[in-house]
Structure formats: structure tokens, C-alpha cells
Amino acid sequence: MGRNLSLLLKRELLNLDKDPDSKNSSMKGIKSYIKNLDSSAIPFFLSQISNTKQTESTPTEYTISLYEVLARVHGPKIIPQIDNIMSSIIKTLKCCPPSFSLHQACSKVVPTIATHAVDPATPDHNKRKIIHSLCKPLSDSLLSNQDSLSSGAALCLKALVDSDNWRFASSQTVNEVCQRVVGALEKCLTTNAHMGLVMSLAERDGLIVEAYARLLVRSGVKIVNVAGLEGNSHKRLMAIQMISFLMKSLDYKCLMSELGFIIEEMKKCDGDDDQTTYVKGAAFEAIQTANRILSEKGSKFEKLTSAGQRGLTASPESQTMSYMLDSPYGISGLSQEVDFDGSGTPSPLRSWSFINLEHIKIFTTPRKLMKCLQDSNQSQKVKSRSSQSFMSPLLSKFDLKCDLSDSFGLDEERFYDASEHMCQEADRETKLTRWFSVMRIVCGLVVLFGITVCFLLVGDKSEEYNVVPT
Structure with missing residues (x-):
């Protein structure tokens, strides 16, 4: 059979x-x-x-x-x-x-x-x-040099991402796809299917794609320029549309540092007489989107960065650092750094590719500051409830100052002077607390002594009035 x-x-x-x-x-x-x-x-x-x-x-x-x-x-x-x-x-x-x-x-x-x-x-x-x-x-297969395999895999993945059951994909799986497609864009192996996949990922998994946003924009601009030299208007149009979609779909903070670069590059496309009308129209739309974000969100972003930098220079790395601090993930939610393997692509589950550690100064805590911190911790064990409520704002400010200095590399001399001044205030408050404690004990002993003396005197007077019968 x-x-x-x-x-x-x-x-x-x-x-x-x-x-x-x-x-x-x-x-x-x-x-x-x-x-x-x-x-x-x-x-x-x-x-x-x-x-x-x-x-x-x-x-x-x-x-x-x-x-x-x-x-x-x-x-x-x-x-x-x-x-x-x-x-x-x-x-x-x-x-x-x-x-x-x-x-x-x-x-x-x-x-x-x-x-x-x-x-x-x-x-x-x-x-x-x-x-x-x-x-x-x-x-x-996204990084394959074979166009049929690479573009076919991108098209299949886009259909999978657009399906309803893509919601069951793990974060690691999404990161792997983002990693490969970013690598394909950087190597200029990109087809229209790859850029369509990027837009689907941005729509369905925007929070994860935000970690790759700057790389995607930079690669997109590179594709626009390369496609212009090749005379491939359709590919150039797709790349511009991808950049516009990323600006509209992702959190503005992850792309704020790239908006000026986008406007500059899109103006080249808009002013190029060799380009078709729909390419110019897409470039003009991208410029309008970038300008709108700058006008609506620019002032808010400047306040966030000025509050978060605390002495950092206003570089793209520091702006991205502020975005990381204010993002829904937070620094603790994104578990690792972005590293690059041998195909030049960021590895999955990593998120610190935008922070250049060479531009961030990290100082150790001064020795006197550590001693001050130890003395403050010891004083907390012996002080009363009232002194705790009195000292807690000072100590909390002191701890915050330490954390900010160690994390963001404030000027060491200014920080040392401020911390030493706070240590002196902490010592003064500790001495006052101890003096009040001693005075309470002495007053208590004086009162107890006075009560005892009075009791004895009253006892002697009562004996004088007791007449013994004869």
C-alpha cells in the first residue's frame, strides 16, 4: 500500500x-x-x-x-x-x-x-x-552573500514577525534577528526585504530595536548614498522610508543625537536634481519629521540631559547615556554591553554600544570620604529617634553625592571639597548628639539626687512632731 x-x-x-x-x-x-x-x-x-x-x-x-x-x-x-x-x-x-x-x-x-x-x-x-x-x-541566513538566500530569508522573517504568534518569541530570539539584520545593513548586503524586516521589528518590538536605533540610522544613510551612486532609486527610497519609520515608531530619545545628521543627509537627497520625484518627496518628509521632533521634544530632552549629565560634556555618548537612564528599560533592565563579533555586528542582549568609556572619568572614593562614611554609619547606631530624623536628610544627600561622583566622574577637587564640608557637618552634628545625650544623663542624675534629698528631709521633720507619751 x-x-x-x-x-x-x-x-x-x-x-x-x-x-x-x-x-x-x-x-x-x-x-x-x-x-x-x-x-x-x-x-x-x-x-x-x-x-x-x-x-x-x-x-x-x-x-x-x-x-x-x-x-x-x-x-x-x-x-x-x-x-x-x-x-x-x-x-x-x-x-x-x-x-x-x-x-x-x-x-x-x-x-x-x-x-x-x-x-x-x-x-x-x-x-x-x-x-x-x-x-x-x-x-x-541574513548575512549570506547569496542574494536569493539572504533576501528570501529576510522576506520569510518579515512574514513571521508580522504574524500573530510572533508575540511568543523570546527577547533573545528578537535580539538575534536584530543583530543579524544590523550586520547585513552595515555590510551593504541589504535588499528591500531587509529594510522591510527592520520596519516590522520596529513596529512589533520597538523597545528592543531602540538599542540598535543609531546603528540602523547610520546604516540607512549609508545605503541611501550607495544606492544613489548605483542609480538604484527604489532602494534609496526604501532606505529613506526606513529612517522615517524609525523616527516615528521609536522613542525620540534614542535618536535625538542623530536628528541633525539625518536632516543634513536628507537635504542632499532633496537638493539632488538627478533623483526622482518620489525620492525627493520621501527625503523632504524625513526632514519634516526630524524638525518636528526637535521642535516638540528638543527642549524637554535638553532638560533631561542637563539634569542627568552633572558635569558630562554634551556629546552624543552622553546624550545616549541620558536616554538609557530615562528609558523604560533603565540601565538595570538592559543586562549587558553591546560588543562586536568577527562579522562586525552587535551581540544579543547587549545595550551599551553608545557609551564611549574613554570620555567618562571614573574616580575612586577619597580616603577621608570613606572614613567619614564609616563614622556616619557608626553614629547612626547610637543616636536616638529624634536625631535620626534630624540627620537623615543630610546623610541621604551625602550618599547621593557619593554615588553621582563615582558614577559620572564629577570634578574631583570640587567633589572632595564638598564632601569634606559635609563630613565636618556630620561630625558637628554627631558631637551635638553626644553632648545632648550626656546632658540628659547628668540632668537625670541631678533630679534623682534632689528627689532623694527632699525625701530624707521630709522624713526628719516628721520625727520631731511625734511626742512619746509619759
Whole structure:
């Protein structure tokens, strides 16, 4: 029976290479075969599809579309075969020349599997694994030098990000995709599909993309200039639209330091007579967006940076530092630094790429300040409740001053003078507290002594009036 089914499947696959009527008839027969397929026979079906693609001249988009039918019919039963399906898709994109119909077929398979393989009763950690198994081989292919593979993978990932079940993707998975697509943009391996993927990520995962915002803008401007030299107006238009979308979608603070650069570069496009009307229009829109952000948010951003810098120079690094302090993540929420590996791309789950440590001075705490801090801590153990309430504002200001100096590198001499002055105030308050304590003890002893003397005197007088009868 299995042999007969194999022969039937092969015959139907061969008919896909014939006239349109034969193709439609064969597709109906194969879909019927898939619907009646037992779950245990799915691996056999996939092997037949793979072997047919390697030996026959069957159009690959038709065979790839069979994976979509398989996912719709069998749903979660295909989970064990996801790796095989994705391997087949990557192999097809790598071996076949660029084809719009092939890319469209692949981009339909991936979100279909994400939709139908995930059951509502599936635990969340299994949902994350399914999304990661779909995403990993595609994100690894974004940096490929083969245009068909790189652009096809970007198109499939964009379709996956736009799907509803992308919400189950872990932060690590999103970071991996951002890392690869940033690397592709920096190496100018970018296609329109890559820039479309960036915009989808910015829309769905803006908080994570914000860590890569400056790199994306810089790479986008580079693509605009390179595409201009190549005479590729469509690619230039897509890059300008990506930059505009990032300005509109992301938090303004992560791009505030780049707005002047964007305006300058977009003016070049707007004033270039060799460019088409729609490129000039997109550049003009980007300039308007940047100017609007500067006019509406510029003053607020300056107040935030002036409050956060406390002695730092107004460099792009310090502005980004202020953004990190004020971002929804915060410094503690973004766990690591942005580093760069050998393909020149930032590694995942890292967020400090914009801070140049060479421009930040970090001083150790002065020795006298440490001694003052120790004395203040000891004094807290012996003082009364009233003295605690009196001293707490001073100590809190003292601690804040220490933290700001060590974190942001204030001028050491000014900080030392201020801290020594505060130490003197702390010592003076400690001495006053001790003096009050001694005085209370002395007053208490005096009062106790006076009461005792009075009691004795009253006792002697009472004895004089007691007359003994004779």
C-alpha cells in the first residue's frame, strides 16, 4: 500500500511540470493525499518531496507550497518535522536563482507553521521553542552573500514577525534577528526585504530595536548614498522610508543625537536634481519629521540631559547615556554591553554600544570620604529617634553625592571639597548628639539626687512632731 501511495505521489508531482490544467489537477490530488495522510507517514511524505525536488524539474514554488498545506491540515503534528522543513526551505533558497514566486511561497509557509503548529493549550516555553526553531535558520541566513538566500530569508522573517504568534518569541530570539539584520545593513548586503524586516521589528518590538536605533540610522544613510551612486532609486527610497519609520515608531530619545545628521543627509537627497520625484518627496518628509521632533521634544530632552549629565560634556555618548537612564528599560533592565563579533555586528542582549568609556572619568572614593562614611554609619547606631530624623536628610544627600561622583566622574577637587564640608557637618552634628545625650544623663542624675534629698528631709521633720507619751 505504501509503495502504491509513493508511486501515486511521484506521478502527481511530475504532472506539476505540465500544462496549467494538469498542474491544477495534480495539486488537488496531492492535497487530497495530504489530508488522508497518517501522522506517522509525514516523514515519508517529506522525504518524497525532497527527493523529487532534487531529481526532477518540478517548479520549486509548487513543492514548497505543499508544506503550507501540510501545516494547515496536520497542525501540531508537524512540530517534530519543523527542522526538516526549514532545512529544505533554506536549501531551496540557496540552490535556486532569485525568484519572486519562490520567495512568496516560502514566506507563506513560515507564518502558516507558526499559526497552526502552536496549539492554545501548548505551554509557553514550547511556544517559544517553536518560534525559535522557525526563526534561527532564517536569521543565520541574513548575512549570506547569496542574494536569493539572504533576501528570501529576510522576506520569510518579515512574514513571521508580522504574524500573530510572533508575540511568543523570546527577547533573545528578537535580539538575534536584530543583530543579524544590523550586520547585513552595515555590510551593504541589504535588499528591500531587509529594510522591510527592520520596519516590522520596529513596529512589533520597538523597545528592543531602540538599542540598535543609531546603528540602523547610520546604516540607512549609508545605503541611501550607495544606492544613489548605483542609480538604484527604489532602494534609496526604501532606505529613506526606513529612517522615517524609525523616527516615528521609536522613542525620540534614542535618536535625538542623530536628528541633525539625518536632516543634513536628507537635504542632499532633496537638493539632488538627478533623483526622482518620489525620492525627493520621501527625503523632504524625513526632514519634516526630524524638525518636528526637535521642535516638540528638543527642549524637554535638553532638560533631561542637563539634569542627568552633572558635569558630562554634551556629546552624543552622553546624550545616549541620558536616554538609557530615562528609558523604560533603565540601565538595570538592559543586562549587558553591546560588543562586536568577527562579522562586525552587535551581540544579543547587549545595550551599551553608545557609551564611549574613554570620555567618562571614573574616580575612586577619597580616603577621608570613606572614613567619614564609616563614622556616619557608626553614629547612626547610637543616636536616638529624634536625631535620626534630624540627620537623615543630610546623610541621604551625602550618599547621593557619593554615588553621582563615582558614577559620572564629577570634578574631583570640587567633589572632595564638598564632601569634606559635609563630613565636618556630620561630625558637628554627631558631637551635638553626644553632648545632648550626656546632658540628659547628668540632668537625670541631678533630679534623682534632689528627689532623694527632699525625701530624707521630709522624713526628719516628721520625727520631731511625734511626742512619746509619759
